[in-house]
Amino acid sequence: MVRFENVGMRYGPGPEVLRDVSFALEAGSFTFLTGPSGAGKTTLLKLMLIAEPPSRGLITLFGHDLAVTRRSAFPALRRRVGVVFQDFRLLGHLSAFDNVALPLRLAGRDARDYRQDVEELLAWVGLGDRMNARPPTLSGGEQQRVAIARAVVARPDLLLADEPTGNVDPDIGQRLIRLFEELNRLGTTVLIATHDRGLIEKAKAREMRLVDGRLVELRAQRP
């Protein structure tokens, strides 16, 4: 599904943010990515969603070596990835419904086909009555749930989430993790970057830890 081989990343002439990172995410796996702030978690996620090219090393995504893949093929690869950004990155001029429906629109789906799916998903994340609200009128936690709904609505092959439960209370956090687990059971490969030890301990997932740009495998997925 995802393979990194000796990947290094630096921004401009600065120091390397990631050094010799090698790992593989198998199809259908559930993984936590942990590490202190500034360890390179967000950069690692950016490389996985083809937002930046690595400075060195090889990245293979869905069987495509990105170094030799034509750039015209990137949009189709990106549409197979659902992302929950740390800063949500919702479109403030669109309603919660339209924000969630965005990946489906980009995939060319007709509004009549996806209306029910989007409404059900918004209800599941507890925003059934805020569908027409615009993000600036939503609380931080509500915005985060919209961002999560947007990331999962198209049932992506790979779900990347950067601190997805950082702004919600523990109950909602657990509910969202159950959503990710449900998606994972349906076949989506999930990688969650988080500081939330409680979340990690409750799950039986594999944990990878980044320290100073180097990857340390802490725990394999428990049965």
Place this chain on the structure above:
Amino acid sequence: MSGERPGRIMLRDRGAAPLDVVIGVMAFLAALALGASLIADRAAESWRSGLANRVTVQILPPEKSAVSLDGEVEAALRVLRAAPGIAHAQRVSDQETLNLVKPWLGADALIGELPLPRLIDATIVPGAGVDLESLRSRLKAAAPDSVLDDHTRWIARLRTLARTISWSAYAVLLLIAIATASTVAFATRAGLEAHHEIVELLHQMGAHAGFIARAFEWHYFLATLAAAAVGALLAAGFFVAAGGLEFAGIEPVPFLPPLSLKPAELAWLLAVPAAASLIALVTARLSVLSALRRIY
């Protein structure tokens, strides 16, 4: 990628009024230039058709007093009326001759004292192919002070003038097209900068460059169409007002063709907003695609 319309995904531009004003003014100038070229073409055609089938014979006041001016006029008229291909020949009355020189010399009473030439206006049968050299020599023999003018020199000069005006107008149109494209390219880059978060998000979510470009090109197409339509309408108003002045008997510039446009010619001004909006559409698309190529 689907034919999904991206219009609602993009935020409507605010503060784009200066762009609309610039495009409106440029469309106004473009429509004036286009109108000028239409007027020049029409004038050239009317001058050509007005003079092409006519010749004028001037009988200059004879230097030898023994020769009668009126006698030479009668002799020249006889030659012309007998010449093959000449449909009609008529002496221009003294009053008409005075009227012709009035615009240059004024209506002073002294004008009557001037030794004005006598004029004969002759019409050629269309397509008759009159041998002007032979006619000229026969006229010289009958009326030694006669000068045959077939207006060729004038027609050539007027054609050159009209062609110069037309090409100048086309050059102005080209410059305005370049200016419009540059303005829209600048505005598109500013728009991309203003909406870079939306553009980057769509890009990272797997939107094709063409999808994002469509959002911008459609926006600038409509904005330019509206602004340029206003500019062209103002220019049309100018030409209609000029026609109104002529109708009221006020001639803006003597000897020059009327500055008004006929309804069919006014319709040509619609080409200005159509062309401007197409230029805007293509420019916006190319600008966005070029900018997106720089994003990984």
